[in-house]
Amino acid sequence: MQIAVLGTGIVGRTLAARASELGHQVTIGTRDPxxxxxxxxDGRGNASFGEWQGATGVRLATFAEASEGAELVINATGGETTMAALTLAGAAQLAGKVLLDVSNPLDFSQGFPPTLFVKDTDSLAEQIQLAFPQVRVVKSLNTLTAALMVHPEILQGESTVFVSGDAADAKALVTGLLAEFGHTDVLDLGGLSTARGTEMFLPLWLRLWGALGTPMHNIKVVRSA
Amino acid sequence: MQIAVLGTGIVGRTLAARASELGHQVTIGTRDPxxxxxxxxDGRGNASFGEWQGATGVRLATFAEASEGAELVINATGGETTMAALTLAGAAQLAGKVLLDVSNPLDFSQGFPPTLFVKDTDSLAEQIQLAFPQVRVVKSLNTLTAALMVHPEILQGESTVFVSGDAADAKALVTGLLAEFGHTDVLDLGGLSTARGTEMFLPLWLRLWGALGTPMHNIKVVRSA
Known part of the structure; x- marks a missing residue:
């Protein structure tokens, strides 16, 4: 399908490259191509966008151009820039689309570990839904580092990914993509307000990174017998 | 060892009964015995304290009396009453003790699901440590429903329990008790401030309860290969 990935950072690149590899038509959206x-x-070991793009079949366009032709729009911008990016994408261009929100409301202004600028009486996903009522927002993948979003099999055992959203058909579309990425334990938490749970998981996720020395970890929900 | 369990609710009773069964000398502390x-x-299927106590070897005393003779004090009061209970236990009686804090800062004033009255720039565990500097606070077990605190093997597979604290010897004492309870994957997150991670897990824990229809669940941290 036609997929727009908003954001040119590691998360956006990783999702775009994998979706393209799987046969989807992917356009990355940015403020100014x-x-x-x-x-x-960036001097931290990541290639320039131009170098990276040369090795993929991914196109580059403005947020609005990328969103316009897409069936699925993936918000892979940082949480602090999400609203600005979606505003540039445009309510008209986003209308009717499924928006997969993988961002987190992380506030890095006080250093590491970051805190959350939206806490458990609200969620960034709900704020997006409120600001863009014609979009069907689905929250998922925000509990994972980029590499594990698209290759969960890297880990030692099966782990869980969560889905939150108010529209069943939108969740089904996202769940299909998650299966293509290799996710075998997709847990539907319910309506979009359940994103409060997964966004609030980040403080623990960050401490797990600290304790394990790597962001390459996930959790498996262990059920009762 | 001598253990004081502060709190007469389901969490306190469950911990006290299991510790007693394992051979520890357990006293439950309450405001007014x-x-x-x-x-x-309570009319919700739980026995009166007197009925419950008759089937166990657990003694009942005031918060202060229970704490005074204990090597380990377990805070099993609700988060909203924790500070009042510890104040009644008394700084003098608590001094030098290991305090295992299993509580969560849950605010039920707006109904279910509760929200948190301490968020990710602080934790209830750190507030306890600040108020009682002579105590060695260890946060653990707060990510589990009472039954799973003491019988994790009920679940389908191995799951993880977390430990946070600034004193290595206190964490070692708690970790020993966790092993007696049957925990086989105990993950030391680091200093007490990492309790911000496990306390903030509650919003996701509550949504898992909603999605799975039972509080009998836990997470297993899946590491990289």
């Missing part, structure tokens, strides 16, 4: 292509490598 | 013994069953 020329500026994105002109930006040099 | 006479009132506790006079209170009838």
């Amino acid at each position: 020329t500026a994105t292509l002109d930006r040099p490598a | 006479t009132a506790t013994l006079d209170r009838p069953a």
Whole structure:
């Protein structure tokens, strides 16, 4: 299907490359494509966007152009820039689309570990839904580092990924993509307000990173017998 | 060892009964022992304290009396009453003790699901440590329903329990008790501030209860290969 991935960072690139590899038509959306292509490598080991793009079949366009033709829009921007990016994508371009929100409301202003700028009486996913009522928002994958979003089999055993959303058909579309990515334990938590649970998981996720020394970890929900 | 369990609810009773069964000398602490013994069953299927106590070897005393003779004090009161209970237990009686805090800062004033009255820039565990600097606070078991705290083998597979604390010897004492309870995957998250992670897990824990229809669930941390 036609997929727009909003965000040119590691999360956006990882999702875009994997979806493209799986045969989807993927466009990455950014604020200013020329500026994105002109930006040099970040000096932290990540290739420049231009270098990265050359090895993929992924197109680059503005947030609005990418969103317009897409059936599924994936918000892979940082939580702090999500609302600005979606505003640039445009309510008209997003209308009727499924929006998979993988972002987290992380506030890095006080250093590491970040805290949350939306806490458990609300969620970023619900704020997006409120601001863009014509979109069907599904929250998922935000409990995973980028590599595990698209290759959960890297871990030692099966782990769980969560889905929250108010529209059943939108959740079904996302769940199908999750299966293509290799997720075998997809747990539907219910309506979009359950994203309060998965967004609030980040403080524990960050401490697990600290204790294990790597972001390559996930949780498996263990049920009763 | 001598263990004081503060709190006469299901969590306190469950921990006290299991520790007693394992051979520890357990005293449950309460505000007013006479009132506790006079209170009838709650009408929700739980026995009165007196009925429950008759089937165990557990003694009942005031918060202060229970704490005074204990090597380990377990805070099994509700988060909203924790500070009042510990104040009644007394800084002098608690001094030098290991305090295992299994509580969560849950605010039920707006109905179900509850929200948190301490969020990720602090934790109830750290507030306890700050108020009682002579105590060695260890946070653990707060990510589990009472039955699973003491019988994790009920679940379909191995699951993880977390430990946070600033004193290594206190964590070792608690970890020993966790092993007696049957926990085989105890993950030391680090200092007490990592309790911010496990306390903030409650919003997801509550949604898992909603989705699975039971509080009998836990998570297993799946590591990278």
